[in-house]
Amino acid sequence: MIEVKVPQFGMGIQEVVILRWLKAEDERVEEDEALLEIETAKSTTEVMAPASGVVAKRLAAEGETVPVYAVVAHINES
Secondary structure: OEEEEOOOOOOOOOEEEEEEEOOOOOOEEOOOOEEEEEEOOOOEEEEEOOOOEEEEEEOOOOOOEEEOOOEEEEEEEO
16 A cells, blocks of 8 residues: 655645545546645645555545645555
8 A cells, every 4th residue: 555645845834735636535546647736835736646556545635734744645556
């Protein structure tokens, strides 16, 4: 199982808001495909899937604030 973590976007950014999930649980995702959108204090960006597989579990809800490096999803490789 692969962990999807919130990446670091700048030295001063400590947390992000999950704006929108682009893939549902049990939906297939390809490596480097956009998985979710997040918002920092300065910008909105997409988080890409680190591997191909099926989204096993989303661990954060839309609108939720999470810290940088937090695990927000699991992908089952296939």
